[in-house]
Amino acid sequence: MAQRFGGKYSPSGQKPEKGTPSAGPMNTARVTPVGLRANLMFVPAGVLLLSSVFSGAGAMALGLIGAGVWTGGAVMLREGLKAEAAYNDRKVARRPALPRKILAAVLAAVGAALAALSAGSEPLLTPLYALAVGGLHLAAFGMDPLKNKGTEGLDAFQSSRVARIVDEAEAHLASMADAVKRARDRQVEARVEQFQATVRTMARTVEEDPRDLTAARKYLTVYLLGARDATVKFADIYARSQDAQARADYLALLDDLQSNFATKTETLLIEDRSDLGIEIDVLRERLEREGVHLDRNL
Known part of the structure:
Protein backbone atom coordinates (compact mmCIF):
# COMPACT_ATOMS: atom_id res chain seq x y z
CA MET A 1 0.00 0.00 0.00
CA ALA A 2 1.34 3.40 -0.96
CA GLN A 3 2.18 5.79 1.84
CA ARG A 4 2.21 9.54 1.51
CA PHE A 5 5.52 11.21 2.19
CA GLY A 6 5.53 13.58 5.12
CA GLY A 7 8.19 15.41 6.98
CA LYS A 8 9.00 18.52 8.92
CA TYR A 9 8.72 20.79 5.88
CA SER A 10 5.85 19.01 4.14
CA PRO A 11 2.48 20.85 3.93
CA SER A 12 0.87 18.40 6.32
CA GLY A 13 4.02 17.03 7.82
CA GLN A 14 4.47 16.33 11.47
CA LYS A 15 7.10 17.79 13.68
CA PRO A 16 9.92 15.48 14.55
CA GLU A 17 9.67 13.89 17.94
CA LYS A 18 11.66 15.19 20.83
CA GLY A 19 15.24 14.06 20.86
CA THR A 20 15.49 13.48 17.13
CA PRO A 21 18.65 15.12 15.80
CA SER A 22 17.99 18.00 13.50
CA ALA A 23 18.99 17.87 9.89
CA GLY A 24 22.33 19.32 9.18
CA PRO A 25 25.96 18.44 8.88
CA MET A 26 27.13 15.80 11.28
CA ASN A 27 30.25 17.20 12.85
CA THR A 28 30.39 14.54 15.55
CA ALA A 29 31.51 11.70 13.28
CA ARG A 30 34.80 10.09 14.24
CA VAL A 31 36.84 8.49 11.49
CA THR A 32 38.51 5.24 12.46
CA PRO A 33 42.30 5.62 12.50
CA VAL A 34 42.76 2.06 11.24
CA GLY A 35 42.70 2.28 7.46
CA LEU A 36 43.21 -0.06 4.55
CA ARG A 37 47.00 0.07 4.80
CA ALA A 38 46.96 -1.27 8.35
CA ASN A 39 44.50 -4.03 7.48
CA LEU A 40 46.67 -5.09 4.53
CA MET A 41 49.42 -5.99 7.00
CA PHE A 42 47.48 -9.19 7.73
CA VAL A 43 47.89 -10.35 4.13
CA PRO A 44 51.61 -11.30 4.28
CA ALA A 45 50.93 -13.42 7.35
CA GLY A 46 48.22 -15.32 5.51
CA VAL A 47 50.40 -15.84 2.44
CA LEU A 48 53.29 -17.09 4.57
CA LEU A 49 50.98 -19.40 6.47
CA LEU A 50 49.64 -21.00 3.29
CA SER A 51 53.04 -21.35 1.67
CA SER A 52 54.54 -22.93 4.79
CA VAL A 53 52.01 -25.75 4.81
CA PHE A 54 53.55 -27.23 1.67
CA SER A 55 57.16 -26.95 2.89
CA GLY A 56 59.38 -29.26 4.86
CA ALA A 57 59.24 -29.62 8.61
CA GLY A 58 61.91 -27.02 9.40
CA ALA A 59 60.68 -24.49 6.85
CA MET A 60 57.08 -25.04 7.95
CA ALA A 61 57.96 -24.38 11.59
CA LEU A 62 59.80 -21.17 10.72
CA GLY A 63 56.99 -20.08 8.43
CA LEU A 64 54.27 -20.71 11.00
CA ILE A 65 56.19 -18.81 13.67
CA GLY A 66 56.84 -15.99 11.22
CA ALA A 67 53.14 -15.82 10.30
CA GLY A 68 52.24 -15.62 13.97
CA VAL A 69 54.78 -12.84 14.54
CA TRP A 70 53.48 -10.90 11.55
CA THR A 71 49.90 -11.27 12.79
CA GLY A 72 50.92 -9.99 16.20
CA GLY A 73 52.66 -7.05 14.56
CA ALA A 74 49.55 -6.20 12.54
CA VAL A 75 47.39 -6.26 15.67
CA MET A 76 49.93 -4.13 17.52
CA LEU A 77 49.93 -1.65 14.63
CA ARG A 78 46.16 -1.27 14.79
CA GLU A 79 46.31 -0.56 18.51
CA GLY A 80 49.16 1.88 17.99
CA LEU A 81 47.19 3.83 15.40
CA LYS A 82 44.23 4.03 17.77
CA ALA A 83 46.45 5.25 20.61
CA GLU A 84 48.04 7.85 18.32
CA ALA A 85 44.63 9.10 17.21
CA ALA A 86 43.54 9.48 20.84
CA TYR A 87 46.78 11.35 21.56
CA ASN A 88 46.22 13.71 18.62
CA ASP A 89 42.60 14.38 19.61
CA ARG A 90 43.64 15.77 22.98
CA LYS A 91 45.29 19.09 23.67
CA VAL A 92 46.82 17.66 26.84
CA ALA A 93 48.05 14.08 26.57
CA ARG A 94 50.77 11.80 27.80
CA ARG A 95 52.79 9.65 25.48
CA PRO A 96 51.61 6.04 25.19
CA ALA A 97 53.14 3.84 27.87
CA LEU A 98 53.84 1.14 25.27
CA PRO A 99 55.25 2.26 21.87
CA ARG A 100 52.99 -0.04 19.88
CA LYS A 101 53.89 1.18 16.40
CA ILE A 102 57.61 0.79 17.06
CA LEU A 103 56.97 -2.66 18.51
CA ALA A 104 54.91 -3.50 15.42
CA ALA A 105 57.87 -2.52 13.22
CA VAL A 106 60.15 -4.78 15.27
CA LEU A 107 57.71 -7.67 14.93
CA ALA A 108 57.46 -7.05 11.19
CA ALA A 109 61.26 -7.19 10.94
CA VAL A 110 61.45 -10.43 12.96
CA GLY A 111 58.68 -11.95 10.86
CA ALA A 112 60.53 -11.01 7.68
CA ALA A 113 63.68 -12.69 8.97
CA LEU A 114 61.78 -15.87 9.78
CA ALA A 115 60.05 -15.79 6.39
CA ALA A 116 63.42 -15.42 4.65
CA LEU A 117 64.89 -18.33 6.58
CA SER A 118 61.88 -20.52 5.84
CA ALA A 119 62.38 -19.78 2.13
CA GLY A 120 66.02 -20.91 2.30
CA SER A 121 67.65 -17.48 2.30
CA GLU A 122 71.30 -17.10 3.21
CA PRO A 123 71.67 -16.44 6.96
CA LEU A 124 73.98 -13.49 6.27
CA LEU A 125 71.31 -11.79 4.16
CA THR A 126 68.51 -12.32 6.66
CA PRO A 127 69.38 -9.26 8.83
CA LEU A 128 69.30 -7.10 5.71
CA TYR A 129 65.77 -8.24 4.93
CA ALA A 130 64.74 -7.58 8.52
CA LEU A 131 66.23 -4.08 8.55
CA ALA A 132 64.61 -3.25 5.22
CA VAL A 133 61.16 -4.39 6.34
CA GLY A 134 61.44 -2.63 9.69
CA GLY A 135 62.58 0.60 8.05
CA LEU A 136 59.80 0.49 5.47
CA HIS A 137 57.26 -0.16 8.22
CA LEU A 138 58.39 2.92 10.16
CA ALA A 139 58.45 4.98 6.97
CA ALA A 140 54.90 3.93 6.09
CA PHE A 141 53.26 4.25 9.51
CA GLY A 142 55.62 6.46 11.49
CA MET A 143 56.57 6.22 15.13
CA ASP A 144 54.58 6.56 18.31
CA PRO A 145 54.37 9.91 20.11
CA LEU A 146 57.47 9.93 22.31
CA LYS A 147 56.77 12.93 24.53
CA ASN A 148 53.94 14.39 26.53
CA LYS A 149 51.85 17.14 24.99
CA GLY A 150 50.59 20.25 26.75
CA THR A 151 51.70 19.14 30.23
CA GLU A 152 54.19 21.95 30.83
CA GLY A 153 53.43 23.72 34.10
CA LEU A 154 50.81 21.18 35.18
CA ASP A 155 50.98 19.19 38.39
Missing part, protein backbone atom coordinates in the same frame (compact mmCIF):
# COMPACT_ATOMS: atom_id res chain seq x y z
CA ALA A 156 52.07 15.65 37.51
CA PHE A 157 49.88 13.95 40.12
CA GLN A 158 46.78 15.93 39.20
CA SER A 159 47.42 15.37 35.50
CA SER A 160 47.64 11.63 36.11
CA ARG A 161 44.30 11.70 37.91
CA VAL A 162 42.74 13.61 35.03
CA ALA A 163 44.15 11.15 32.49
CA ARG A 164 42.71 8.23 34.44
CA ILE A 165 39.26 9.82 34.73
CA VAL A 166 39.21 10.79 31.05
CA ASP A 167 40.25 7.28 30.02
CA GLU A 168 37.40 5.86 32.10
CA ALA A 169 35.00 8.34 30.49
CA GLU A 170 36.16 7.31 27.02
CA ALA A 171 35.60 3.67 27.96
CA HIS A 172 32.03 4.48 29.05
CA LEU A 173 31.40 6.37 25.80
CA ALA A 174 32.72 3.44 23.77
CA SER A 175 30.42 1.09 25.68
CA MET A 176 27.47 3.36 24.93
CA ALA A 177 28.31 3.40 21.23
CA ASP A 178 28.59 -0.39 21.12
CA ALA A 179 25.39 -0.95 23.09
CA VAL A 180 23.19 1.44 21.11
CA LYS A 181 24.06 -0.37 17.87
CA ARG A 182 21.92 -3.27 19.08
CA ALA A 183 18.86 -1.03 18.85
CA ARG A 184 19.45 -0.64 15.09
CA ASP A 185 18.06 2.88 15.06
CA ARG A 186 20.27 5.32 13.18
CA GLN A 187 18.60 8.38 14.67
CA VAL A 188 19.26 7.16 18.19
CA GLU A 189 22.87 6.39 17.27
CA ALA A 190 23.26 9.93 15.92
CA ARG A 191 21.78 11.32 19.13
CA VAL A 192 24.27 9.33 21.19
CA GLU A 193 27.10 10.69 19.03
CA GLN A 194 25.97 14.24 19.80
CA PHE A 195 25.95 13.47 23.51
CA GLN A 196 29.42 11.96 23.21
CA ALA A 197 30.70 15.15 21.59
CA THR A 198 29.38 17.19 24.52
CA VAL A 199 31.02 14.88 27.04
CA ARG A 200 34.33 15.04 25.18
CA THR A 201 34.17 18.83 25.25
CA MET A 202 33.98 18.68 29.04
CA ALA A 203 36.83 16.16 29.13
CA ARG A 204 39.04 18.40 27.00
CA THR A 205 38.22 21.34 29.29
CA VAL A 206 39.30 19.36 32.34
CA GLU A 207 42.48 18.21 30.60
CA GLU A 208 43.45 21.79 29.84
CA ASP A 209 42.95 22.80 33.48
CA PRO A 210 43.17 19.85 35.92
CA ARG A 211 41.89 22.09 38.71
CA ASP A 212 38.43 21.60 37.20
CA LEU A 213 38.54 17.88 37.94
CA THR A 214 36.91 18.22 41.36
CA ALA A 215 33.89 19.99 39.89
CA ALA A 216 33.57 17.72 36.85
CA ARG A 217 34.49 14.36 38.33
CA LYS A 218 30.93 13.39 39.25
CA TYR A 219 29.81 14.12 35.68
CA LEU A 220 32.59 12.10 34.05
CA THR A 221 32.20 9.14 36.40
CA VAL A 222 28.85 8.75 38.18
CA TYR A 223 26.55 10.43 35.66
CA LEU A 224 28.33 8.99 32.64
CA LEU A 225 28.27 5.52 34.17
CA GLY A 226 24.53 5.91 34.68
CA ALA A 227 24.14 7.00 31.05
CA ARG A 228 26.04 3.91 29.94
CA ASP A 229 23.85 1.60 32.03
CA ALA A 230 20.70 3.30 30.74
CA THR A 231 21.93 2.88 27.16
CA VAL A 232 22.58 -0.83 27.66
CA LYS A 233 19.13 -1.31 29.18
CA PHE A 234 17.42 0.68 26.42
CA ALA A 235 19.23 -1.24 23.68
CA ASP A 236 18.15 -4.57 25.17
CA ILE A 237 14.51 -3.50 25.47
CA TYR A 238 14.27 -1.77 22.10
CA ALA A 239 15.99 -4.60 20.24
CA ARG A 240 13.34 -7.03 21.53
CA SER A 241 10.14 -5.00 21.44
CA GLN A 242 10.73 -1.78 19.46
CA ASP A 243 9.02 0.02 22.35
CA ALA A 244 8.32 3.60 21.20
CA GLN A 245 7.83 4.84 24.77
CA ALA A 246 11.20 3.44 25.83
CA ARG A 247 12.78 5.20 22.87
CA ALA A 248 11.15 8.52 23.75
CA ASP A 249 12.17 8.20 27.41
CA TYR A 250 15.75 7.40 26.46
CA LEU A 251 16.01 10.35 24.06
CA ALA A 252 14.56 12.63 26.74
CA LEU A 253 17.22 11.36 29.14
CA LEU A 254 19.94 12.16 26.61
CA ASP A 255 18.48 15.66 26.19
CA ASP A 256 18.64 16.28 29.93
CA LEU A 257 22.12 14.84 30.29
CA GLN A 258 23.52 16.77 27.36
CA SER A 259 22.02 20.01 28.66
CA ASN A 260 23.52 19.44 32.11
CA PHE A 261 26.94 18.53 30.73
CA ALA A 262 26.98 21.57 28.44
CA THR A 263 25.91 23.90 31.26
CA LYS A 264 28.56 22.52 33.59
CA THR A 265 31.24 22.89 30.92
CA GLU A 266 30.28 26.52 30.39
CA THR A 267 30.45 27.07 34.15
CA LEU A 268 33.95 25.62 34.23
CA LEU A 269 35.04 27.98 31.46
CA ILE A 270 33.57 31.00 33.27
CA GLU A 271 35.35 30.00 36.48
CA ASP A 272 38.63 29.64 34.58
CA ARG A 273 38.26 33.15 33.16
CA SER A 274 37.48 34.49 36.63
CA ASP A 275 40.60 32.82 38.04
CA LEU A 276 42.66 34.35 35.26
CA GLY A 277 41.27 37.80 36.01
CA ILE A 278 42.15 37.43 39.70
CA GLU A 279 45.70 36.35 38.88
CA ILE A 280 46.14 39.31 36.53
CA ASP A 281 44.89 41.75 39.17
CA VAL A 282 47.21 40.29 41.81
CA LEU A 283 50.16 40.54 39.44
CA ARG A 284 49.32 44.17 38.61
CA GLU A 285 49.19 45.07 42.31
CA ARG A 286 52.56 43.46 42.96
CA LEU A 287 54.14 45.27 40.03
CA GLU A 288 52.67 48.60 41.13
CA ARG A 289 54.12 48.11 44.62
CA GLU A 290 57.49 47.67 42.90
CA GLY A 291 56.98 50.94 41.06
CA VAL A 292 56.04 49.40 37.72
CA HIS A 293 52.84 50.87 36.29
CA LEU A 294 51.06 48.99 33.52
CA ASP A 295 48.52 50.26 31.04
CA ARG A 296 45.11 49.04 32.24
CA ASN A 297 44.01 48.63 28.63
CA LEU A 298 46.58 45.90 28.00
Whole structure:
Protein backbone atom coordinates (compact mmCIF):
# COMPACT_ATOMS: atom_id res chain seq x y z
CA MET A 1 0.00 0.00 0.00
CA ALA A 2 1.34 3.40 -0.96
CA GLN A 3 2.18 5.79 1.84
CA ARG A 4 2.21 9.54 1.51
CA PHE A 5 5.52 11.21 2.19
CA GLY A 6 5.53 13.58 5.12
CA GLY A 7 8.19 15.41 6.98
CA LYS A 8 9.00 18.52 8.92
CA TYR A 9 8.72 20.79 5.88
CA SER A 10 5.85 19.01 4.14
CA PRO A 11 2.48 20.85 3.93
CA SER A 12 0.87 18.40 6.32
CA GLY A 13 4.02 17.03 7.82
CA GLN A 14 4.47 16.33 11.47
CA LYS A 15 7.10 17.79 13.68
CA PRO A 16 9.92 15.48 14.55
CA GLU A 17 9.67 13.89 17.94
CA LYS A 18 11.66 15.19 20.83
CA GLY A 19 15.24 14.06 20.86
CA THR A 20 15.49 13.48 17.13
CA PRO A 21 18.65 15.12 15.80
CA SER A 22 17.99 18.00 13.50
CA ALA A 23 18.99 17.87 9.89
CA GLY A 24 22.33 19.32 9.18
CA PRO A 25 25.96 18.44 8.88
CA MET A 26 27.13 15.80 11.28
CA ASN A 27 30.25 17.20 12.85
CA THR A 28 30.39 14.54 15.55
CA ALA A 29 31.51 11.70 13.28
CA ARG A 30 34.80 10.09 14.24
CA VAL A 31 36.84 8.49 11.49
CA THR A 32 38.51 5.24 12.46
CA PRO A 33 42.30 5.62 12.50
CA VAL A 34 42.76 2.06 11.24
CA GLY A 35 42.70 2.28 7.46
CA LEU A 36 43.21 -0.06 4.55
CA ARG A 37 47.00 0.07 4.80
CA ALA A 38 46.96 -1.27 8.35
CA ASN A 39 44.50 -4.03 7.48
CA LEU A 40 46.67 -5.09 4.53
CA MET A 41 49.42 -5.99 7.00
CA PHE A 42 47.48 -9.19 7.73
CA VAL A 43 47.89 -10.35 4.13
CA PRO A 44 51.61 -11.30 4.28
CA ALA A 45 50.93 -13.42 7.35
CA GLY A 46 48.22 -15.32 5.51
CA VAL A 47 50.40 -15.84 2.44
CA LEU A 48 53.29 -17.09 4.57
CA LEU A 49 50.98 -19.40 6.47
CA LEU A 50 49.64 -21.00 3.29
CA SER A 51 53.04 -21.35 1.67
CA SER A 52 54.54 -22.93 4.79
CA VAL A 53 52.01 -25.75 4.81
CA PHE A 54 53.55 -27.23 1.67
CA SER A 55 57.16 -26.95 2.89
CA GLY A 56 59.38 -29.26 4.86
CA ALA A 57 59.24 -29.62 8.61
CA GLY A 58 61.91 -27.02 9.40
CA ALA A 59 60.68 -24.49 6.85
CA MET A 60 57.08 -25.04 7.95
CA ALA A 61 57.96 -24.38 11.59
CA LEU A 62 59.80 -21.17 10.72
CA GLY A 63 56.99 -20.08 8.43
CA LEU A 64 54.27 -20.71 11.00
CA ILE A 65 56.19 -18.81 13.67
CA GLY A 66 56.84 -15.99 11.22
CA ALA A 67 53.14 -15.82 10.30
CA GLY A 68 52.24 -15.62 13.97
CA VAL A 69 54.78 -12.84 14.54
CA TRP A 70 53.48 -10.90 11.55
CA THR A 71 49.90 -11.27 12.79
CA GLY A 72 50.92 -9.99 16.20
CA GLY A 73 52.66 -7.05 14.56
CA ALA A 74 49.55 -6.20 12.54
CA VAL A 75 47.39 -6.26 15.67
CA MET A 76 49.93 -4.13 17.52
CA LEU A 77 49.93 -1.65 14.63
CA ARG A 78 46.16 -1.27 14.79
CA GLU A 79 46.31 -0.56 18.51
CA GLY A 80 49.16 1.88 17.99
CA LEU A 81 47.19 3.83 15.40
CA LYS A 82 44.23 4.03 17.77
CA ALA A 83 46.45 5.25 20.61
CA GLU A 84 48.04 7.85 18.32
CA ALA A 85 44.63 9.10 17.21
CA ALA A 86 43.54 9.48 20.84
CA TYR A 87 46.78 11.35 21.56
CA ASN A 88 46.22 13.71 18.62
CA ASP A 89 42.60 14.38 19.61
CA ARG A 90 43.64 15.77 22.98
CA LYS A 91 45.29 19.09 23.67
CA VAL A 92 46.82 17.66 26.84
CA ALA A 93 48.05 14.08 26.57
CA ARG A 94 50.77 11.80 27.80
CA ARG A 95 52.79 9.65 25.48
CA PRO A 96 51.61 6.04 25.19
CA ALA A 97 53.14 3.84 27.87
CA LEU A 98 53.84 1.14 25.27
CA PRO A 99 55.25 2.26 21.87
CA ARG A 100 52.99 -0.04 19.88
CA LYS A 101 53.89 1.18 16.40
CA ILE A 102 57.61 0.79 17.06
CA LEU A 103 56.97 -2.66 18.51
CA ALA A 104 54.91 -3.50 15.42
CA ALA A 105 57.87 -2.52 13.22
CA VAL A 106 60.15 -4.78 15.27
CA LEU A 107 57.71 -7.67 14.93
CA ALA A 108 57.46 -7.05 11.19
CA ALA A 109 61.26 -7.19 10.94
CA VAL A 110 61.45 -10.43 12.96
CA GLY A 111 58.68 -11.95 10.86
CA ALA A 112 60.53 -11.01 7.68
CA ALA A 113 63.68 -12.69 8.97
CA LEU A 114 61.78 -15.87 9.78
CA ALA A 115 60.05 -15.79 6.39
CA ALA A 116 63.42 -15.42 4.65
CA LEU A 117 64.89 -18.33 6.58
CA SER A 118 61.88 -20.52 5.84
CA ALA A 119 62.38 -19.78 2.13
CA GLY A 120 66.02 -20.91 2.30
CA SER A 121 67.65 -17.48 2.30
CA GLU A 122 71.30 -17.10 3.21
CA PRO A 123 71.67 -16.44 6.96
CA LEU A 124 73.98 -13.49 6.27
CA LEU A 125 71.31 -11.79 4.16
CA THR A 126 68.51 -12.32 6.66
CA PRO A 127 69.38 -9.26 8.83
CA LEU A 128 69.30 -7.10 5.71
CA TYR A 129 65.77 -8.24 4.93
CA ALA A 130 64.74 -7.58 8.52
CA LEU A 131 66.23 -4.08 8.55
CA ALA A 132 64.61 -3.25 5.22
CA VAL A 133 61.16 -4.39 6.34
CA GLY A 134 61.44 -2.63 9.69
CA GLY A 135 62.58 0.60 8.05
CA LEU A 136 59.80 0.49 5.47
CA HIS A 137 57.26 -0.16 8.22
CA LEU A 138 58.39 2.92 10.16
CA ALA A 139 58.45 4.98 6.97
CA ALA A 140 54.90 3.93 6.09
CA PHE A 141 53.26 4.25 9.51
CA GLY A 142 55.62 6.46 11.49
CA MET A 143 56.57 6.22 15.13
CA ASP A 144 54.58 6.56 18.31
CA PRO A 145 54.37 9.91 20.11
CA LEU A 146 57.47 9.93 22.31
CA LYS A 147 56.77 12.93 24.53
CA ASN A 148 53.94 14.39 26.53
CA LYS A 149 51.85 17.14 24.99
CA GLY A 150 50.59 20.25 26.75
CA THR A 151 51.70 19.14 30.23
CA GLU A 152 54.19 21.95 30.83
CA GLY A 153 53.43 23.72 34.10
CA LEU A 154 50.81 21.18 35.18
CA ASP A 155 50.98 19.19 38.39
CA ALA A 156 52.07 15.65 37.51
CA PHE A 157 49.88 13.95 40.12
CA GLN A 158 46.78 15.93 39.20
CA SER A 159 47.42 15.37 35.50
CA SER A 160 47.64 11.63 36.11
CA ARG A 161 44.30 11.70 37.91
CA VAL A 162 42.74 13.61 35.03
CA ALA A 163 44.15 11.15 32.49
CA ARG A 164 42.71 8.23 34.44
CA ILE A 165 39.26 9.82 34.73
CA VAL A 166 39.21 10.79 31.05
CA ASP A 167 40.25 7.28 30.02
CA GLU A 168 37.40 5.86 32.10
CA ALA A 169 35.00 8.34 30.49
CA GLU A 170 36.16 7.31 27.02
CA ALA A 171 35.60 3.67 27.96
CA HIS A 172 32.03 4.48 29.05
CA LEU A 173 31.40 6.37 25.80
CA ALA A 174 32.72 3.44 23.77
CA SER A 175 30.42 1.09 25.68
CA MET A 176 27.47 3.36 24.93
CA ALA A 177 28.31 3.40 21.23
CA ASP A 178 28.59 -0.39 21.12
CA ALA A 179 25.39 -0.95 23.09
CA VAL A 180 23.19 1.44 21.11
CA LYS A 181 24.06 -0.37 17.87
CA ARG A 182 21.92 -3.27 19.08
CA ALA A 183 18.86 -1.03 18.85
CA ARG A 184 19.45 -0.64 15.09
CA ASP A 185 18.06 2.88 15.06
CA ARG A 186 20.27 5.32 13.18
CA GLN A 187 18.60 8.38 14.67
CA VAL A 188 19.26 7.16 18.19
CA GLU A 189 22.87 6.39 17.27
CA ALA A 190 23.26 9.93 15.92
CA ARG A 191 21.78 11.32 19.13
CA VAL A 192 24.27 9.33 21.19
CA GLU A 193 27.10 10.69 19.03
CA GLN A 194 25.97 14.24 19.80
CA PHE A 195 25.95 13.47 23.51
CA GLN A 196 29.42 11.96 23.21
CA ALA A 197 30.70 15.15 21.59
CA THR A 198 29.38 17.19 24.52
CA VAL A 199 31.02 14.88 27.04
CA ARG A 200 34.33 15.04 25.18
CA THR A 201 34.17 18.83 25.25
CA MET A 202 33.98 18.68 29.04
CA ALA A 203 36.83 16.16 29.13
CA ARG A 204 39.04 18.40 27.00
CA THR A 205 38.22 21.34 29.29
CA VAL A 206 39.30 19.36 32.34
CA GLU A 207 42.48 18.21 30.60
CA GLU A 208 43.45 21.79 29.84
CA ASP A 209 42.95 22.80 33.48
CA PRO A 210 43.17 19.85 35.92
CA ARG A 211 41.89 22.09 38.71
CA ASP A 212 38.43 21.60 37.20
CA LEU A 213 38.54 17.88 37.94
CA THR A 214 36.91 18.22 41.36
CA ALA A 215 33.89 19.99 39.89
CA ALA A 216 33.57 17.72 36.85
CA ARG A 217 34.49 14.36 38.33
CA LYS A 218 30.93 13.39 39.25
CA TYR A 219 29.81 14.12 35.68
CA LEU A 220 32.59 12.10 34.05
CA THR A 221 32.20 9.14 36.40
CA VAL A 222 28.85 8.75 38.18
CA TYR A 223 26.55 10.43 35.66
CA LEU A 224 28.33 8.99 32.64
CA LEU A 225 28.27 5.52 34.17
CA GLY A 226 24.53 5.91 34.68
CA ALA A 227 24.14 7.00 31.05
CA ARG A 228 26.04 3.91 29.94
CA ASP A 229 23.85 1.60 32.03
CA ALA A 230 20.70 3.30 30.74
CA THR A 231 21.93 2.88 27.16
CA VAL A 232 22.58 -0.83 27.66
CA LYS A 233 19.13 -1.31 29.18
CA PHE A 234 17.42 0.68 26.42
CA ALA A 235 19.23 -1.24 23.68
CA ASP A 236 18.15 -4.57 25.17
CA ILE A 237 14.51 -3.50 25.47
CA TYR A 238 14.27 -1.77 22.10
CA ALA A 239 15.99 -4.60 20.24
CA ARG A 240 13.34 -7.03 21.53
CA SER A 241 10.14 -5.00 21.44
CA GLN A 242 10.73 -1.78 19.46
CA ASP A 243 9.02 0.02 22.35
CA ALA A 244 8.32 3.60 21.20
CA GLN A 245 7.83 4.84 24.77
CA ALA A 246 11.20 3.44 25.83
CA ARG A 247 12.78 5.20 22.87
CA ALA A 248 11.15 8.52 23.75
CA ASP A 249 12.17 8.20 27.41
CA TYR A 250 15.75 7.40 26.46
CA LEU A 251 16.01 10.35 24.06
CA ALA A 252 14.56 12.63 26.74
CA LEU A 253 17.22 11.36 29.14
CA LEU A 254 19.94 12.16 26.61
CA ASP A 255 18.48 15.66 26.19
CA ASP A 256 18.64 16.28 29.93
CA LEU A 257 22.12 14.84 30.29
CA GLN A 258 23.52 16.77 27.36
CA SER A 259 22.02 20.01 28.66
CA ASN A 260 23.52 19.44 32.11
CA PHE A 261 26.94 18.53 30.73
CA ALA A 262 26.98 21.57 28.44
CA THR A 263 25.91 23.90 31.26
CA LYS A 264 28.56 22.52 33.59
CA THR A 265 31.24 22.89 30.92
CA GLU A 266 30.28 26.52 30.39
CA THR A 267 30.45 27.07 34.15
CA LEU A 268 33.95 25.62 34.23
CA LEU A 269 35.04 27.98 31.46
CA ILE A 270 33.57 31.00 33.27
CA GLU A 271 35.35 30.00 36.48
CA ASP A 272 38.63 29.64 34.58
CA ARG A 273 38.26 33.15 33.16
CA SER A 274 37.48 34.49 36.63
CA ASP A 275 40.60 32.82 38.04
CA LEU A 276 42.66 34.35 35.26
CA GLY A 277 41.27 37.80 36.01
CA ILE A 278 42.15 37.43 39.70
CA GLU A 279 45.70 36.35 38.88
CA ILE A 280 46.14 39.31 36.53
CA ASP A 281 44.89 41.75 39.17
CA VAL A 282 47.21 40.29 41.81
CA LEU A 283 50.16 40.54 39.44
CA ARG A 284 49.32 44.17 38.61
CA GLU A 285 49.19 45.07 42.31
CA ARG A 286 52.56 43.46 42.96
CA LEU A 287 54.14 45.27 40.03
CA GLU A 288 52.67 48.60 41.13
CA ARG A 289 54.12 48.11 44.62
CA GLU A 290 57.49 47.67 42.90
CA GLY A 291 56.98 50.94 41.06
CA VAL A 292 56.04 49.40 37.72
CA HIS A 293 52.84 50.87 36.29
CA LEU A 294 51.06 48.99 33.52
CA ASP A 295 48.52 50.26 31.04
CA ARG A 296 45.11 49.04 32.24
CA ASN A 297 44.01 48.63 28.63
CA LEU A 298 46.58 45.90 28.00
